[in-house]
Amino acid sequence: MRVAFVTNMCTHYRVRTFETLSAYCSVKYYFFSAGSEWYWQRNHGTRTGQFEFEYLKGVAVGGTRITPTLVTKLLKEPCDVFVKCINGRFALPVTYLISRLRRKPFVLWTGVWMTLQTPFHRLIYPLTRYIYRNADAIVVYGEHVKRYLMSQGIQAEKIFVAAHAIDNSFYCKVVDQRETQKVLDRLRISPSQRIVLYLGRMEANKGLTYLVEAFRRLTSDDVVLLLAGDGAESNRLRELVFTLGMTDRVRFASYVPPDETPAYYALAYVSVLPSITTKVSKETWGLVTNEAMNQGCPVIASDAVGAAAGGLIQDGVNGFIVPERDPEAFAAAIQRLLDDPCLRQRMSDDSRAIVSTWDNELMVMGFRRALDYVTGGVESLSTLSDLTNTLQHTTVSK
Numbered sequence: 584m585r586v587a588f589v590t591n592m593c594t595h596y597r598v599r600t601f602e603t604l605s606a607y608c609s610v611k612y613y614f615f616s617a618g619s620e621w622y623w624q625r626n627h628g629t630r631t632g633q634f635e636f637e638y639l640k641g642v643a644v645g646g647t648r649i650t651p652t653l654v655t656k657l658l659k660e661p662c663d664v665f666v667k668c669i670n671g672r673f674a675l676p677v678t679y680l681i682s683r684l685r686r687k688p689f690v691l692w693t694g695v696w697m698t699l700q701t702p703f704h705r706l707i708y709p710l711t712r713y714i715y716r717n718a719d720a721i722v723v724y725g726e727h728v729k730r731y732l733m734s735q736g737i738q739a740e741k742i743f744v745a746a747h748a749i750d751n752s753f754y755c756k757v758v759d760q761r762e763t764q765k766v767l768d769r770l771r772i773s774p775s776q777r778i779v780l781y782l783g784r785m786e787a788n789k790g791l792t793y794l795v796e797a798f799r800r801l802t803s804d805d806v807v808l809l810l811a812g813d814g815a816e817s818n819r820l821r822e823l824v825f826t827l828g829m830t831d832r833v834r835f836a837s838y839v840p841p842d843e844t845p846a847y848y849a850l851a852y853v854s855v856l857p858s859i860t861t862k863v864s865k866e867t868w869g870l871v872t873n874e875a876m877n878q879g880c881p882v883i884a885s886d887a888v889g890a891a892a893g894g895l896i897q898d899g900v901n902g903f904i905v906p907e908r909d910p911e912a913f914a915a916a917i918q919r920l921l922d923d924p925c926l927r928q929r930m931s932d933d934s935r936a937i938v939s940t941w942d943n944e945l946m947v948m949g950f951r952r953a954l955d956y957v958t959g960g961v962e963s964l965s966t967l968s969d970l971t972n973t974l975q976h977t978t979v980s981k
Contacts (some may be wrong), residue, residue, distance in 0.1 A: 584608040584958060587662040589653070589678045590692070591616035591670045595841045596870055598632040599750040603943045604950055605634040611660060612636040615650040615674045619643070624784055624813075626838050647672040657681045664954055666722075669693035672707075679714055688957035691715070692950075694724035694747070694867030694889060696731040701863055720953040724868050725893025741956065745949025747868045747893070751942050754877035755935070758849040766846050770834045776807045779917060780851035780880070782844060783871050785814035788864045790857035790885060790907065792816075795823055797857075797913035798833070803921045811836035811847055848878035852927065853920050856884040859907045865889075872896060876938035881930035883916045885909075895941060901933040 585608070592614045593601060604610055614636060618629045629638070641650035654677060657665070665682040667675055669691065682689035691714060698708065715721065715737055723729050724747040733739055767774060781794060791810065798808045810820060810833065817835075824833045839847060848854065854875035858866035868889035872882045876895075882902035884891040891904045898904040903919075905912035920927045 584664065584954060585662040586610045586664050586666055586954065587613065587657060587660045588666045589613045589615065589657070589671075589674055590666075590668040591674075592618050592629045592638075593631060593636065595627060595630050596749045598630050599943045600748065600946055601634050601636075602632045603947045607947065607951055608954065610634060611662070613653060613656060614638045615641060615653055615671060616648055617641070617643075619648075624838065627841060649673050653677055654681070658685070662687065664688045664690060664957060666690045666692060666950070666954075669695055675714070676710065679718075688719040689717075690720045690722060690950075690953050690957060691718040692722045692745075693732075694728055695865075696728045696867070696889065696892070697860065697865045698735075699863060704863075719957040722949055722953045724889055725895075727889055727892035727894075728867075743949045743953040743956070745946045745953075746941055747870065747873070747889070747895075748941050748943050748946040749870055749873045749877075751873075751877055751938060754845055754848070754874045755939070756845060758846050758878070762846045763850050766836075766850060770809065770836060772807055772809070772834060772850075776805055777803070777852035777921065778850050779806060779808045780811065780847060780854045780875070781809070781856070782811040782839060782847055782854070782875075783856070785810070785812050785816040785820060787816055788859060788861050788866070789814075789816070790859040790887075791820055792823060793859070793908055793910050794855055794857045794913060795820065795827070795829070795833070796910035797917065799827055799829060800910065800914035801918055801921070803918070806832070806852075806921060808833045809836060809847070809851075810834070811839050813838045844874060845878060848875045848880055851875065851878070851880050853902075853917060854880040854882050855913070855917070856882065856888050856890075857907070857913060858885055858887050860887045868893065873938055873941065876901065876934035879931040879935050881920060881927060881934060883913065883920075885913075895937065897933075897937065901930050901937050 588610050618625060639650040639652050641648050653674060658681060665678055665687055667678040679689055720741045722743050722745045725744060729742045729744060732742055824830055856869050856872060866888045872890040875882055882896050884896050884904055885907035886904055887907040890896050896902050896904060903916040905916050
């Protein structure tokens with residue numbers, strides 16, 4: 584089977600997944616992004632791997648990445664199936680249209696589990712819904728995305744879960760004590776202090792002000808909050824910590840390269856992801872939870888986190904799931920672990936056990952099932968005239 588796989592870029596956490604899929608079928612990856620998306624830390628850069636790929640040159644027009652060569656590449660690419668991620672205002676409709684022109688099955692890959700409410704997304708929703716309904720199969724991050732799509736009228740039988748995973752072999756490695764001591768020394772944290780860790784982008788949708796408010800409510804005095812990462816909210820968070828008189832209890836670590844993150848997870852008593860729902864986003868997954876669990880961290884996450892809604896975080900088993908924007912609920916969950924080291928150890932063991940089976944092979948199995956489904960006989964492919972009608976309707980709505 585030959586697959587043309589179009590997605591924005593190869594990130595550090597996608598390399599092993601793309602390599603694993605390539606071991607099962609002939610895949611050519613077309614990357615159309617320069618890594619400038621608002622949700623991406625540019626310091627991470629983009630990656631390559633042991634698979635066939637091409638990064639396409641393009642230009643930014645407004646908020647849209649235009650890659651003209653994608654059209655000719657896909658028209659000529661010898662393939663049996665097209666796979667396309669949900670991203671790309673230009674790349675998504677182009678890939679879908681070419682799949683129909685060439686009468687090849689189209690597989691959509693998505694982690695979106697809400698209807699975005701920006702004026703732009705409301706405008707294009709008729710087209711988005713059309714692609715949802717007429718894709719020959721849809722691969723999703725987890726059961727939460729499947730439930731959302733079914734609520735939008737998508738048939739369950741064409742939705743396939745590719746459990747969102749990372750390279751566990753890297754994140755579960757034993758971290759040298761000298762490496763963790765360097766982190767403690769640099770951040771002025773005593774080895775006797777227990778660390779509540781947030782690691783990731785510091786943006787409004789991460790809900791970090793609620794985490795700071797939650798930490799202020801804790802009664803334990805041997806705990807430090809470590810906020811590791813950078814972003815638009817960094818200065819605001821520092822000001823909030825100063826205003827609340829918590830500078831002696833909160834530490835900030837700037838950007839942490841992916842290769843250095845295991846040491847932070849190894850030091851953490853608990854990892855927290857307090858993301859919130861906004862008009863423009865809802866945490867599609869939160870792979871930092873996978874990373875933390877590989878080092879035996881219990882995870883406390885809001886119910887707006889995909890990894891919580893999708894089943895990786897199991898409330899009361901390997902962590903807690905609490906309502907978003909609720910500092911008291913977060914504080915209670917953190918305090919419960921601080922007060923009960925035995926509970927924390929049990930959740931630590933369960934984190935390692937659960938994430939060990941949540942691997943790249945499991946993720947790729949979802950793609951393989953979708954590919955087998957669309958190549959094993961599809962009743963009909965959507966017609967070009969149907970797409971044209973939808974595009975015309977969208978234009979009229981505008």
